[in-house]
Amino acid sequence: MTTPPDPRPASQRIADDLRAAIDSGDIAPGERLPTTRQLVARYGVTAETVRQAVLRLKSAGVVTSRQGGGVYAREQLPLKRLGIQRYDKAKWRDRGEVAFIADRVVSGREYNRNDQTQVVSRLPASRAVAAGLGVPEGTEVVSRARLVKEAGVPTHTLTSYYKVQHVEGTRLEDPTPGPAGKGGGFGVFLELGLEPHQMTEELYARMPTPAESAELELPAGEPVMVLHRTTYTADGTVIEYAVGVHSASRFSWEYNFLIPDSAAGDSHAQ
Amino acid sequence: MTTPPDPRPASQRIADDLRAAIDSGDIAPGERLPTTRQLVARYGVTAETVRQAVLRLKSAGVVTSRQGGGVYAREQLPLKRLGIQRYDKAKWRDRGEVAFIADRVVSGREYNRNDQTQVVSRLPASRAVAAGLGVPEGTEVVSRARLVKEAGVPTHTLTSYYKVQHVEGTRLEDPTPGPAGKGGGFGVFLELGLEPHQMTEELYARMPTPAESAELELPAGEPVMVLHRTTYTADGTVIEYAVGVHSASRFSWEYNFLIPDSAAGDSHAQ
DNA sequence: TAGTGGTCTAGACCACTTC
DNA sequence: AAGTGGTCTAGACCACTAA
Numbered sequence: 001m002t003t004p005p006d007p008r009p010a011s012q013r014i015a016d017d018l019r020a021a022i023d024s025g026d027i028a029p030g031e032r033l034p035t036t037r038q039l040v041a042r043y044g045v046t047a048e049t050v051r052q053a054v055l056r057l058k059s060a061g062v063v064t065s066r067q068g069g070g071v072y073a074r075e076q077l078p079l080k081r082l083g084i085q086r087y088d089k090a091k092w093r094d095r096g097e098v099a100f101i102a103d104r105v106v107s108g109r110e111y112n113r114n115d116q117t118q119v120v121s122r123l124p125a126s127r128a129v130a131a132g133l134g135v136p137e138g139t140e141v142v143s144r145a146r147l148v149k150e151a152g153v154p155t156h157t158l159t160s161y162y163k164v165q166h167v168e169g170t171r172l173e174d175p176t177p178g179p180a181g182k183g184g185g186f187g188v189f190l191e192l193g194l195e196p197h198q199m200t201e202e203l204y205a206r207m208p209t210p211a212e213s214a215e216l217e218l219p220a221g222e223p224v225m226v227l228h229r230t231t232y233t234a235d236g237t238v239i240e241y242a243v244g245v246h247s248a249s250r251f252s253w254e255y256n257f258l259i260p261d262s263a264a265g266d267s268h269a270q
Numbered sequence: 271m272t273t274p275p276d277p278r279p280a281s282q283r284i285a286d287d288l289r290a291a292i293d294s295g296d297i298a299p300g301e302r303l304p305t306t307r308q309l310v311a312r313y314g315v316t317a318e319t320v321r322q323a324v325l326r327l328k329s330a331g332v333v334t335s336r337q338g339g340g341v342y343a344r345e346q347l348p349l350k351r352l353g354i355q356r357y358d359k360a361k362w363r364d365r366g367e368v369a370f371i372a373d374r375v376v377s378g379r380e381y382n383r384n385d386q387t388q389v390v391s392r393l394p395a396s397r398a399v400a401a402g403l404g405v406p407e408g409t410e411v412v413s414r415a416r417l418v419k420e421a422g423v424p425t426h427t428l429t430s431y432y433k434v435q436h437v438e439g440t441r442l443e444d445p446t447p448g449p450a451g452k453g454g455g456f457g458v459f460l461e462l463g464l465e466p467h468q469m470t471e472e473l474y475a476r477m478p479t480p481a482e483s484a485e486l487e488l489p490a491g492e493p494v495m496v497l498h499r500t501t502y503t504a505d506g507t508v509i510e511y512a513v514g515v516h517s518a519s520r521f522s523w524e525y526n527f528l529i530p531d532s533a534a535g536d537s538h539a540q
Numbered sequence: 541t542a543g544t545g546g547t548c549t550a551g552a553c554c555a556c557t558t559c
Numbered sequence: 560a561a562g563t564g565g566t567c568t569a570g571a572c573c574a575c576t577a578a
Contacts, residue, residue, distance in 0.1 A: 019480075037563085
């Protein structure tokens, strides 16, 4: 009897073998894989073919490599769960906390002021921003672009857009690193008599652009989660439109809601 | 004066050029890229190097290739927006519709009965399922695994888990393809006196496993969105725990909510 | 059947890390 | 300095698509 031929290309077969070793735990997360030369010897192929195999694993986000260093099974970081509760009014209204910091404390993580850098600027509204804020395209708006890190590693960007007449002269136009003072951005709106009351969040995933990949220092094969958030006052005025780009492996979003019943006069959209 | 050396490897440079052409619209979505041989001539590199460049674009989900066919800029399908409204009680309670179909009709898409295949079975609860349903690990549960297609192309899988005592003998254990009769799964629970009332949805993204990649016929570089959905009755009984795996480029999720206020006696978690 | 993309080899050189 | 991964060439062969 003869062995049936393996239809897979050699680089795929090697990649599958390595992935199986990782999935089964034979190679633990963070552990080093065999060197290229070792795999060359084991499989009887050239170094280039081994490199192709490892490339497949990198594209799939299974391993990371450092030139000269080695190839390592990627650590699986625990997902940070983000619930609607992170926006709780009691935090920023009564206790002057900043929503995202409180969230981080809950999950037992460190916070350093330098973990958030930001660039504040005025610019004409792009089509997406205009739609989000409900202003004509090209209207001058204030943007506040943050890059958030955790223990020195970038986790996500969050760019907020505001109407000029809302935030002119407030702390939100202050480019000092770190959150915008007592209560964060929401605290500012509270003081302005524009209390945040309702939100819409839209989520989707895609592969990063090269620029995002560089800014967030994403490993190969890491997708990003894009969040579009619109914040309204009780009378329906849009006070903030924000776009976040998150390293996908670090976050998950949780929403809790009552099933809507349009036949029951449940007027406010759920 | 001399040209400063380009630090990028040639394959990266070529990939960047092609991506720029696609992003700028010079190469429209669905349009064919230059052939390998043409790029070899244009850049003065070998076919292998061009292939590496194209490989980068495939990993990034920017292009698709068919052996012998050519390389094409990937079509950007419009995202299908999923709002909380898709669960509206009026649909499945009063009009006997199935939530996801109504959703599809809204977005103007076709629906065919064969667009949903399913496998119903009984099995012991895995750790995740046990946690989701609130039963001990290993308890026998009913699973209903669907593969949903649109115009013949798989878009997502959705596997629901139910407690045996809830669905024993109901339409939900009927393996016939297509939704579970009038009002879908929710309709069944309504008839049983277990009216769905509240939900929790958790969302995150990752790269697909090889199995998911095959089942959903995902192009290289396409991430998946994972949805965990738990459905409760008004008294807090869990009636369904479902896990969905979605081709990320086809869906986005939208949530609309009031900002919670834990200091205002707002007891039901939003 | 001609043209396309996909895979692999053998060998070279480079950049980086580790010691 | 030795070892590691990363890139590229030149050439070959294969699998698939389209005319």
